[in-house]
Amino acid sequence: MANPITRALAALGRNVVNAMAGLGRFGALAVAATRAGRDVTTWGRLLAVQMARIGVESVPIALFIATFTGIVLALQASYTFTGAVPLYFVGTLVGKTMILELGPVLTGLALAGRVGANIAAELGTMRVTEQIDALETLAYDPAAYLIVPRVIAGTLMFPVVVVLADGVGIVAGWITSLYLLDMSTEEFIRGLKLFFAPFDVRFSLIKATSFGLTVTAVGCYYGFTTIGGAEGVGRSTTRAVVVASMVILVLDAFWAIVLL
């Protein structure tokens, strides 16, 4: 019987091997998707549908989150300043925080749940019911038919959704300032413009684009590599959401380090 150290080392080895195998599978799928990008006739006609499903249908949840985030940001800013800082800085804090951080990150995390889970569950079900094999037998490249339109749609639409969320969050903060903090519109706008730089919007868009790519690519990977029936689909869906959320937070720090 192996001693505890040997068992621990064996478990560590297995985990490392599994992780490397997973990276290899992800790399192979990325290569297949890149190659499939040339098959525009297949994915081109599916792109609009995916843009609607991934982008347009995500707008309500993104705006819901942004609205309440904007309200809370305005109230917490006012509470924190407590007369020591001029109240128009509420506009500064709401604008900066929504655009630079909470707009993209909260939207990204919410869509990791909505979009990432949806993609992993849909493709996972297709995998375990042999629908992906059926595509192959009908001379379709599954990567061109399933992965490329979703990844492109996510990469294009996340920034649109995030811009809307940024805007709605700021508007919610402005309305909160007007009715709950007795601020004027001029004061809020003054604060909003005070440290605003056009780069802030670019920064938000870069983050949103990378989050869109991440959420859809991770969802596709876990969906495509699903094994084991309904239980496997559930496992893939959970993993897709967890991994995409973790990568979003890592990317969030990465972009802050690299670009700020």
Added chain:
Amino acid sequence: MSLRLVEVHKAFGSKQILKGFTLEVREGETLALIGASGSGKSVALKHIIGLLQPDAGEVWVDGRRIADLERSELYEVRRNVGYVFQFAALFDSMTVGENVGMGLRRIPGMSEAEIQERVRESLRLVDLPGFEDRYPAELSGGQKKRAGLARAIATHPKYVLYDEPTTGLDPLTKTVIDRLTIRMRKELNVTGVAVTHDMDSAYRMADRIAMLHDGRVRFVGTPAEIQKTEDRVVRGFIEGRPELVGEYQ
């Protein structure tokens, strides 16, 4: 020879499924591939269409070695091979008509009117006329199998591969599917390979029967020949007598 698998080996992890599987399918015949559950019948079938690649050995379709083909060439081969999945594998977000038309949309130069006509013709052939607008969830098990068969034959393939076409069906529907398989051969002149462990179906539909056992083809012959064989393993399987087949004891 139109379809040929030569000394094919395939393992999943440490489990060796095919251990030198060799089989030739003659043009115009329907060959039933029988064997116990988990013996690797479907694995062998998936090699023919390139869904699985052999660890060793060769797969030939129409004189072309599958391993040598570029992706575009593989798709050309696949346009000549219809595949009927065990559980139909219909795209559940599409109507039956859209399912049947999927393969046709990969054929260059086919107009929408031609596609619709071919969809109607394929559904007529499997006795599902007027089912174009139904969704897979609205079909019974037998209807799903027939819709899957319609999708497989819509492109007028030279070969049709059937993966357990009658599994899970009632005896009447089984007979209907068997007759459709025979009709495919007679009316469309397709060469067929049907994976099954249903001996009644195999006797009804097949010109020849091959038995897969322990990763290799144990027996190939006509239905009459297999019923007369003295091979204990083959007899044990076709007569449902595990005492004749060593590992079942």
